[in-house]
Amino acid sequence: MNIRNIFLTGFxxxxxxxxxxxLAQRLGWxxxxxxxxxVEEVGMSVKEIFAAHGEPYFRExxxxxxxxxxxxxxxxISTGGGAVIDRGNRAVMRQYGRIVNLKADVPTIVARVSxxxxxxxxxxxxxxxxxRTMLKAREEFYADADLRIDTTGKDVAGVVDELIDSLKRYP
Ligand SMILES: Nc1ncnc2c1ncn2[C@@H]1O[C@H](COP(=O)(O)OP(=O)(O)OP(=O)(O)O)[C@@H](O)[C@H]1O
Ligand SMILES: O=C(O)C1=C[C@@H](O)[C@@H](O)[C@H](O)C1
Ligand SMILES: [Mg+2]
Structure with missing residues (x-):
């Protein structure tokens, strides 16, 4: 695949x-x-960074x-759920690879994060x-992707197959 990096975005x-x-295992990437x-860089968990320094510090x-x-x-590269909100971050992802957005319906998200x-x-x-409120506020940023895959009702292997097929067809 003649793609430099794959950035996964999504809620x-x-x-x-x-x-x-x-996906990385399948591609040998x-x-x-x-x-x-x-977390590695700071030596604190995401939760600890938010608690000690606040969200703006985490975003920087x-x-x-x-x-x-x-x-x-x-x-x-799996990005954090809010990384797409920043226009500069989206520009960096565009410059250095393909952006693939993963979606799921609200009940599926609730089940997966609980x-x-x-x-x-x-x-x-x-x-x-x-x-629902957060997804609505972020939809325009998640939509700014080269490819979107709905993962609802699909297992991980099925999502990976679909992703690789689509990127091979539309590199
Ligand atoms: N296609 C899928 N089918 C079934 N379960 C899934 C699927 N994708 C992810 N999961 C499960 O949902 C949970 C959350 O997935 P994961 O941590 O990969 O989400 P994430 O997008 O990285 O979230 P975050 O932005 O919080 O890091 C995990 O328990 C994972 O096993
Ligand atoms: O959706 C978000 O804004 C976040 C998602 C997580 O991946 C972490 O990056 C953090 O908890 C913030
Ligand atoms: Mg994650």
Whole structure:
């Protein structure tokens, strides 16, 4: 595939980390999770960074680490759910690879994120209403992608197959 990097975008629970890992294995590429890279750099969890320094500080870090990682090649990069909101971040992703947005319907997202307390923006509960509101506010940014895949009702292997097929057909 003549693509420099693949950036996975999407709301929390849409499967960026899970799908990204399997996709990288299938392609023989490196897998990089942006949230994980930030945690490594700072030595604190995402939840701890939000609590100690606030969201704006996290967003600055996110942009800085994204630029550093994007400059590489042969990587599947799972971005954080809010990384697409920043116009500059989207421009970096466009410049250095293809942007693939993973989607899921609200009940699926609720089911996938429940039982995990590591997501500060859902700390007061992953209600249908909260997720619907956040998705609506972010839809224009998630839509800014080369390819969108709905993961609802599909297993991880099925999503990865669909993604690879589509990128081969429309590289
Ligand atoms: N296609 C799928 N089918 C079934 N379960 C899935 C699928 N994709 C992801 N999951 C499950 O949903 C949960 C959340 O997935 P994951 O952590 O990959 O989401 P994410 O998009 O990386 O979220 P975040 O933005 O919070 O990092 C995990 O438990 C994962 O196993
Ligand atoms: O959707 C979001 O804004 C976030 C998603 C996670 O991946 C983390 O990057 C963080 O919890 C913020
Ligand atoms: Mg993730």
């Amino acid at each position: 929390m629970g849409c499967g960026k980390t899970t799908v990204g890992h399997v 490196e897998f990089v999770d942006l949230d994980h890279a930030i 870090l996110e942009s800085r680490v994204l630029v550093r990682i994007a400059a590489g090649s042969g990587q599947v 039982g995990n307390s590591e997501r500060p923006l859902l700390a007061d509960g992953a209600s249908v209403e909260k997720i």
